[in-house]
Each structure stands twice: as C-alpha cells, then as structure tokens.
Amino acid sequence: MQTSSPARIRAMTEAGYWGSETLHAILQARLGDAAERIAVVDQPNKEELTGLRARRISYAELDQLSDRLAARLLERGLKHGDRLLVQLPNISELVLCYYAASKLGVVTSPLPIQYAGYEIGRFARTLRPAAMLTLTRFREQELARQAEQALDAVPLWTLQDDWLDQAQESDAALASHRRQHPGDANDILTVVWTSGTTGTPKGVPRSHNMWRAMADNTMAAGEYQPGEVLLAPFPLVNMAALGGFLFPSVLSGSTLVLHQPMDPPMFLRQIQQERVNFTIAPPALLNRLAQQPELWARCDFSSVRAFGSGSVPLSPAMIEVIEGQYGKPIINFYGSNEGISLFSTPATAPSPEYRARMFPRFGAPDMPWRGNAHESITTRVIDPASGEEILQPELPGELCISGPAVFDGYLDDADEGVFTPDGLFRTGDLVAICGDPPHYYRIVGRCKDIINRGGMKISPAELDILLEGFPGLVEAAVCAYPDPQLEEKICACVVPAQGSAAPDLAALCDWLQSKGIARFKLPERLEVFTALPRNPVGKVVRGELQQQVSQRGTSP
Incomplete structure (x- = not known):
C-alpha cells in the first residue's frame, strides 16, 4: 500500500529527505555495530499488568524474535x-x-489501550483489517473479550508468550x-488514528519515510546521541x-x-535503575x-541529559526551575x-x-533558523474562512504545513478542504505570529474550539493555561x-x-483579571469535577467536557 504520488516520491528522494530503508532494514544495519546492545526493556511490573513475562532484548534478539512473530502471523494467513x-x-x-509487520509488508494500525468495544468496532469498519491482535487482559481490562464483542467476522488473535518460541x-x-x-x-507502515480537523476519528496512513522524517526532526531537536537510553512513557500508537x-x-x-500506564514512582524508578539519558515526560x-525540590533530591537524575515535553502548553516557571536550578534542558515538542x-x-x-509557549517559524521565509527542520518544510498562517495568508503578528489564523513528515491524506477519505x-x-x-522579532508561532487553540461570545472570539486554550496556575487546582x-443573548458563554471546569x-x-475571575485578561473572557459559570475528560495523550476532550456541562443544566 502506497499513498504518495510518483512525483512526490521523486521530489522528496531527490531532495534527500526520503531514502530507501524500511524499518526492518534500519534494524539490519544496527546488527553490524550494536548486535549485543540492549534494544528494548520492559517495565518491571509487566507480568502483573499483562500476564506476559518482562524481557530485556538485544538488537540481535530483536531481529530474531520479530522473525518468529512474523512467521506466526504468516502461518495464520496474513499477507503482504x-x-x-x-x-x-x-x-x-x-x-x-x-x-x-515491516518484514511482512503488513500495515499495522495500533489502537490506544484505553479504547473499548465501541471504538474498536468503529475503527474496524473503517480499516477493514484482515485480523486483530491483542492480549487477554491489561490490568483489569479484558482486552480480548471486548474486542471479540466488537468485531464482526474479523479474526481475533490473542498474543501469548509461546508465540515467540522457535518455529523451525x-x-x-x-x-x-x-x-x-x-x-x-x-x-x-502504519495507520494511526486522530480526530482530524473535523472532530471525527480518521485513519492516518504513514510510510516508513514519513516516520523517519519525523524522527530526524525529533532527534535533531533532542540532540539524541548514539547508544543512549531512552524512556518512552507515551503509548507507542502515535x-x-x-x-x-x-x-x-x-x-x-x-x-x-x-513504560505504561503513567505511574510516577515507577517512571522515576526506571530513570534511576536504567540510567536513562532522555525522556519525553508529561x-x-x-x-x-519543579514544585517539590525534596522529590527531586530523593531521586538520582545524574544520567538524564535533557527532558522533552509537550501536548499542552508548558509552564515557564517549571522550565526556570528544571533548567536553571536542576541543570536539565527542556525541549518543547509540538506535533x-x-x-x-x-x-x-x-x-x-x-x-x-x-x-513554554512559542515555536520557531520553521519553513517561513526570511527566518534566521538553520537545519533540516527549517529547510525541509513550509509553514504558513491563513485566515480559516478566506484562505488568505496572515502575516500580521498577534492575528490568529490556521497553521498550514507541508514537508517530508506530512501525510498524503486520510484513509479512504475525499480530504475535501x-x-x-x-x-x-x-x-x-x-x-498567532508572535515574538520580538516575530519569528515564532504561538498556539492559541483549535479552529473548532473557538468560543463565540457575542461576536467576540475567545480561545479556550489561553484561559486553560492561566487557570492551571490557580492555587489548589490539579x-x-x-x-x-449556550446563551440566548450572546450565543455562547464560558464555563470554567476545575478539579480541586x-x-x-x-x-x-x-x-477565579479575580485571579484571571490579576493576569491582565479582558473582562469579556471571564468565565460566567463554574463546575467542579473529579477529573476532566482527556484523550490517550492527555489533551482535554473539549467536546465531551462541553457535553458534561450541558447535562448539568444551564444555570450558573
């Protein structure tokens, strides 16, 4: 399965941004210089979570065991x-x-572990898979049972330890x-899932070359070094x-x-026991x-070279402490x-x-940046309605991007617009274009998230950032x-x-006003929750939050 046109493949290859190595070909190259080096390490409590034994796998074993798994899948009828x-x-x-899957030429479509039968059935209808692979359980979640109930005429395979036994x-x-x-x-190589620009989950086909281009940018930003120890706490699904x-x-x-699920004591234990050099931390x-120096002092972070983070705006105060007092650089990723x-x-x-809140305008003309990320991509800000380019600082618009890491279009979708x-x-x-000089982008929200209060457009993400600093809130x-006069008003949703x-x-409003925001942005309703609805990577699902607020009635 390929989605890139011959013209795009030719252009990206001639520019040097795409190559000829598949994921398993890159692994083969590592066998020449790192065959005995440990490639993958399970977290210590894996057996408790899944019923499967924890493994420490060298690069040679990674090649051998993935061959065995490929053979098992081939035996069960999986085809190129x-x-x-x-x-x-x-x-x-x-x-x-x-x-x-790379060795077989099979397309892997990974689902977050949090998804249940409703989502599995919906994704299966869109993907039309030849089979589904899962576990009997994860913690108390019966994965195989929920998948079996959701699938219609799709073979379900439950992974066991003996799948990796030799099958001559x-x-x-x-x-x-x-x-x-x-x-x-x-x-x-993969079809991963996203809400897309419409809010409806969509499949995102990505090739080996697209993933490698994204990895190249990440490695440059994080200054990854050969032979390091990397700790992955985010699900390997996106x-x-x-x-x-x-x-x-x-x-x-x-x-x-x-590492998964996020368990701070276990996460800190792994950093120390495995002598981790780099991680992307929530x-x-x-x-x-940053807020608890005694916690930092109790742990040994001497092996850590730097921390990455992202998915939500970062706290400048956190960066000041982690970087200024603890001496560990922070890289803010947006993708x-x-x-x-x-x-x-x-x-x-x-x-x-x-x-904490700005990203260099890579790929925009007349910027001072250097390196592969700036040279390989194009970015632009446009008016969402007219499509006209916005060059004026502090005027919000839709970010547009092209480059070797960008996909070709959603799975089986017309992609109109x-x-x-x-x-x-x-x-x-x-x-919004920002900074002095204006060489940066600041994320102000999603096009569909904008709150329209009497004709005044308000970005909820801006208020989220401020409210997260209110004392006593987690x-x-x-x-x-909804409001009959103004169309929409703002509700603050908090977890003490x-x-x-x-x-x-x-x-709450006094706090916000002390930060200098305009009065028309102040919340006019407050709702208290035990937890806010979030997606598998930790972002607030605003549509679901809005629905829960609506179900509580309309009076402040």
Missing part, C-alpha cells in the same frame, strides 16, 4: 498489504509487532515471503512515541525502555518535580499524527517564556455553554487538589 488492527500496551511485543517449519515460508516482498520505504522513540531508538542504536510530572513537527529548544528559544490549493496540510490549529479547562476546597467563581 494486509491491515492488522493491534491493541497492545507499551510492551516489547508491540515493538516486535512493528518490526514483524515456518522459517522457509518467511524467507520465501521476504524474497517476494522485500519492502519499499514508501510503503505504508506521533509522540513512534516518531520520538521507536524510529529514533533504532536509528541511533539506543536502548528503548518502555508536563504534570515535570511541574511536580500531530498527520505530520506537524515543530519544536522549541534552548538554542531556538532561550527564554523560558518563549520556550484538508489541503490548501498548493498542497499544504490545513492543521485545524490556530496560531486540573482546569474552559468550554462554551486533594484536601483543597473548590474555589468560587468570583475568586
């Missing part, structure tokens, strides 16, 4: 070009699955298959982990340490480390499954205020609720910290 739906947590078997009779069949189908770096860990680990011959955990790949580093944004007439992906993200976000009382609306 088939689509395989996969629901596995961050365990070594998921890593093996990617390499095995399959070796010849696998060797024959690989001779017939050696693989192409422009073949689709951009953050596949582009930030799976491909970079094999490209740099590094050790990939796996903002909430970094905030906690998407479709192929957005921006980052803000100490070199491109020395100020914590800039690094997804790309500009000259081929840039319309991300659906609202940004989570905070805003959403719209344990032992803290919920704030009243007046105190």
Whole structure:
C-alpha cells in the first residue's frame, strides 16, 4: 500500500529527505555495530499488568524474535498489504509487532489501550483489517473479550508468550515471503488514528519515510546521541512515541525502555535503575518535580541529559526551575499524527517564556533558523474562512504545513478542504505570529474550539493555561455553554487538589483579571469535577467536557 504520488516520491528522494530503508532494514544495519546492545526493556511490573513475562532484548534478539512473530502471523494467513488492527500496551511485543509487520509488508494500525468495544468496532469498519491482535487482559481490562464483542467476522488473535518460541517449519515460508516482498520505504507502515480537523476519528496512513522524517526532526531537536537510553512513557500508537522513540531508538542504536500506564514512582524508578539519558515526560510530572525540590533530591537524575515535553502548553516557571536550578534542558515538542513537527529548544528559544509557549517559524521565509527542520518544510498562517495568508503578528489564523513528515491524506477519505490549493496540510490549529522579532508561532487553540461570545472570539486554550496556575487546582479547562443573548458563554471546569476546597467563581475571575485578561473572557459559570475528560495523550476532550456541562443544566 502506497499513498504518495510518483512525483512526490521523486521530489522528496531527490531532495534527500526520503531514502530507501524500511524499518526492518534500519534494524539490519544496527546488527553490524550494536548486535549485543540492549534494544528494548520492559517495565518491571509487566507480568502483573499483562500476564506476559518482562524481557530485556538485544538488537540481535530483536531481529530474531520479530522473525518468529512474523512467521506466526504468516502461518495464520496474513499477507503482504494486509491491515492488522493491534491493541497492545507499551510492551516489547508491540515493538516486535512493528518490526514483524515491516518484514511482512503488513500495515499495522495500533489502537490506544484505553479504547473499548465501541471504538474498536468503529475503527474496524473503517480499516477493514484482515485480523486483530491483542492480549487477554491489561490490568483489569479484558482486552480480548471486548474486542471479540466488537468485531464482526474479523479474526481475533490473542498474543501469548509461546508465540515467540522457535518455529523451525515456518522459517522457509518467511524467507520465501521476504524474497517476494522485500519492502519499499514508501510503503505504508502504519495507520494511526486522530480526530482530524473535523472532530471525527480518521485513519492516518504513514510510510516508513514519513516516520523517519519525523524522527530526524525529533532527534535533531533532542540532540539524541548514539547508544543512549531512552524512556518512552507515551503509548507507542502515535506521533509522540513512534516518531520520538521507536524510529529514533533504532536509528541511533539506543536502548528503548518502555513504560505504561503513567505511574510516577515507577517512571522515576526506571530513570534511576536504567540510567536513562532522555525522556519525553508529561508536563504534570515535570511541574511536580519543579514544585517539590525534596522529590527531586530523593531521586538520582545524574544520567538524564535533557527532558522533552509537550501536548499542552508548558509552564515557564517549571522550565526556570528544571533548567536553571536542576541543570536539565527542556525541549518543547509540538506535533500531530498527520505530520506537524515543530519544536522549541534552548538554542531556538532561550527564554523560558518563549520556550513554554512559542515555536520557531520553521519553513517561513526570511527566518534566521538553520537545519533540516527549517529547510525541509513550509509553514504558513491563513485566515480559516478566506484562505488568505496572515502575516500580521498577534492575528490568529490556521497553521498550514507541508514537508517530508506530512501525510498524503486520510484513509479512504475525499480530504475535501484538508489541503490548501498548493498542497499544504490545513492543521485545524490556530496560531498567532508572535515574538520580538516575530519569528515564532504561538498556539492559541483549535479552529473548532473557538468560543463565540457575542461576536467576540475567545480561545479556550489561553484561559486553560492561566487557570492551571490557580492555587489548589490539579486540573482546569474552559468550554462554551449556550446563551440566548450572546450565543455562547464560558464555563470554567476545575478539579480541586486533594484536601483543597473548590474555589468560587468570583475568586477565579479575580485571579484571571490579576493576569491582565479582558473582562469579556471571564468565565460566567463554574463546575467542579473529579477529573476532566482527556484523550490517550492527555489533551482535554473539549467536546465531551462541553457535553458534561450541558447535562448539568444551564444555570450558573
């Protein structure tokens, strides 16, 4: 399966942004210089979580075990070009699955472990997989049972430890298959899932070359070093982990340490025991480390070279502490499954205020930036309604991007309106040109998230950032609720910290006004929650939040 046109393949190859190596070909190259180096490490409590034993796998074993898994899948009838739906947590078997599928020319479509039968059925109807691979259980979640109930005439395979036992009779069949189908770096390796620009989940086909291009940018931003130890706490099902860990680990011959679900004590234990050099940590955990010096002092972070973070705006105060007092650089990543790949580093944004909320305008004309990210992509800000380019600072518009990491279009979708007439992906993200000089983008929200209060357009993300600093809250976000006069008003949704009382609306508004925001942006309703709805990578699902607020009635 390929989605890129011959013209795009030719242009990207001639420019040097795409090559000829598949994922498994990159692994073969590592066997010459890192065969005995540890490639993948399971977290210590894997057996408790899944029933499968924890493994430490060398690069030679990674090649051997992925051969065995490929042979097992071939025995079960999987063919070149088939689509395989996969629901596995961050365990070594998921890593093996990617390499095995690469060797077979099979398209892997990974699902977050949080999804249940409703989502599985919906994705299966869109993907039309040849089979689904999962586990019997993850913690108390009965994965196989929920998948079986959701699937209609799709074979369901439950992974067991003995799948990786040697199967001599399959070796010849696998060797024959690989001779017939050696693989192409422009073949689709994965179909990952995203809300897209419309809010409806869509499949995002991505080739080996697209993933490698994203990995190249991530590795440059994080200054990955050969043979490092990388700790992956985000699910290996999307951009953050596949582009930030799976491909970079094999490209740099590094050790990939796996973690899931996010368990801060276990995460900190792995950093120390595995002597981790780099990880992309959730903002909430970094905030906690910055706010609790005694917690930082109890742990040994001497091996850590730098931290990455992202998915939500970062706290400048956190960066000041982690970087200024603890001496660990912070890299702010911004990306998407479709192929957005921006980052803000100490070199491109020395100020914590800039690094926390701004990203260099890579790919825009007349910028001072250098390097592959700037040279290989094009970015532009347009008016969402007219499509006209916006060059004026602080005027929000839709970010558009093209480059070697950007996908070709959603799975089996007409893609009407997804790309500009000259081929840039319309991300659906609202940004404003900012900075002094204006060499940066600031994310201000999503096009469909904008709150319309009496004709005044308000970005909820802006208020989220401010509210998260209110004392005594662990989570905070805003959403719209209907109003007959103004069309929409703003509701503040908060989760108080344990032992803290919920704030009243007046105190919350006073706090916001002390930050200098306009009065028309102040919330006119307050709702208290035990937790805010979030997607698998930690972003607030604003549509669901709005629905929950609506179900509570309309009076403040």
